[in-house]
Amino acid sequence: MRRGCRTTIGLALGAVLAFAEAAYVLLTLPALAVPSARRRVFAGARLLAEVERARLARYLRNENSADYGGRRALEYLAVRCVVGGLGAGVFVLILWGAVSGLVMASQFFSGAPIGGGDPIGDDHDWYDLPAVFLLGLLLIFIAVQGLIGVATLDRRVAHRFLGPSEQDLLRRRVSQLATSRAEVIEAVNDERRRIERDLHDGVQQRLVALGMVLGRALRSKDPEHRGELVRQAHDESQQALQDLREVTWRVYPIALDSGGLEVALESLAERSSVPVTLDYALPERPGAAVETVAYFVASEAVTNAIKHAGASRIGISVTGDETMVTVRITDDGAGGAQASGGGLSGLARRVAAVDGVFTVDSPAGGPTTIEAELPCA
Structure with a gap:
């Protein structure tokens, strides 16, 4: 009832x-x-169109x-005044019907003939x-349907004329795709540089240390000391394998192919040095591109x-349906994370590449919430 009253007021x-x-429209044509006068005409048309836009947003x-632009605003007003005229006609009919109903009701209760004609009491007036x-x-049914039709026309006309044209939308989409492609290339290059740095500063250094320990073991004459060096070499090799496994997981976790996003996130939670809770509630497995972006968003957020x-x-939460996957990562850390930061900016570019929305809420002192909305279609 409240919605119907609000819509009726808006139509009025x-x-x-x-x-x-x-x-x-008629005076400015x-x-x-x-x-020299077109700019002022278009400016006035845009002002009236903004009034209409506010009315549609508040009441409908x-x-x-x-x-x-101003030209499209003038075109909108030219069509909109016709729709508004139809609405005015519907309201006139409603008012006319209401007045006629009151007149007939007063005729009935006063004993006068309803709508004129023979007085009540004749044999044929029982059906009046x-x-x-x-x-x-x-x-009443026709009036209600008329108001619904006018409201529908009002919305469709506004949707048709207010906002960018299809050509503008196409140009913007092309520009967005070109920008996102450049950002994806930049993000991939950043990831390659980071992998190279991890290999150089991590795995390579451990392999050098392993070679040095083995060299010392070969030169040692003391069997006990040689055994100790071999054990150190064994520990270094295990650590090198662990570092190499971490790097390969950052390149692409094989669990995504074999078990999907849920299994990959479970492995991420198990390997974390901090307790990680996972809430996975997707009805079906999303596409490979969405899974990859979702995993790297969660992985980078956990690392940060x-x-x-x-x-x-x-905490990692993955929810969604057939059209959208939402990945939300929360932590109780110090906060202060910025979406423009080094790691998070790369995630933002990854999410933008699949037309997703990336948000960071991290006030000073925490908590931090990182969310990525990834369309599946």
Whole structure:
């Protein structure tokens, strides 16, 4: 009921505005022939269009873009005044019907003939009241359907004219794709440089240390000392294998192919030095591209929480449906993370590459929440 009243008020305001819009369009059409006056005409049209946009948003719950020019605003007003005129006609019919109903009701209770004719009491006037009642119900139904139709037209006309055209949307989409492609290339290059740095500073250094320990073992004359060096070499080899495994997981975890996102995230939680809770609630397995981005968002967020935020607990939540996957990572660390930071900016580029939305909420002192919304279609 509240929604219906709000919509009716909005349509009534639209009916009143239609007369002002029609007058503006008719009065300013001759001015379009003067080049110097067009800008002022378009500016006035945009002002009226903004009033309409605010009316639609408040009363009809219809949001429209403000990204349109004065010419499109004038075109919108030219069509909108016709729709508003239809709404005004519906309201006139409703008012006429309401007045007629009150007149007939007063005639019935006063004993006068309903709508004129023979007085009540003749043999054929018993059907007057049911006939008028049924006719009133029919008129109410037609009036309600008329208001619904005007509201639908109002929304469609605004959607058609307010906002960028299809050509503008296409150009913007091409620009977005070109930008995202460049960002993906940059993110891949950053990831390659980081992998190379990890190999050079981690695995390579351990292999050098392993070679040195083995060399000392070969030169040692003491069997006990040689055995101790061999044990050190064994420990170094195990650590080198662990570092190499970490690097390969950062390149691409094989668990994504074999078990999917849930198994990969479970492995991530098991390998973490900080307790990680996983809440996975996807009805079906998403595509490979979405799984890859979701995993790396979670992996990088967990790594940042451990290294930079000093978190003691981390939570990973994966929810969604057939059209959208939402990955949310929370931690109780120090906070202060910025989406423009080194690691997080790379994640933002990864998410943007699949038309996703990446947000970071990390006030000073924590907690930190990192969320990625990834479309599946």
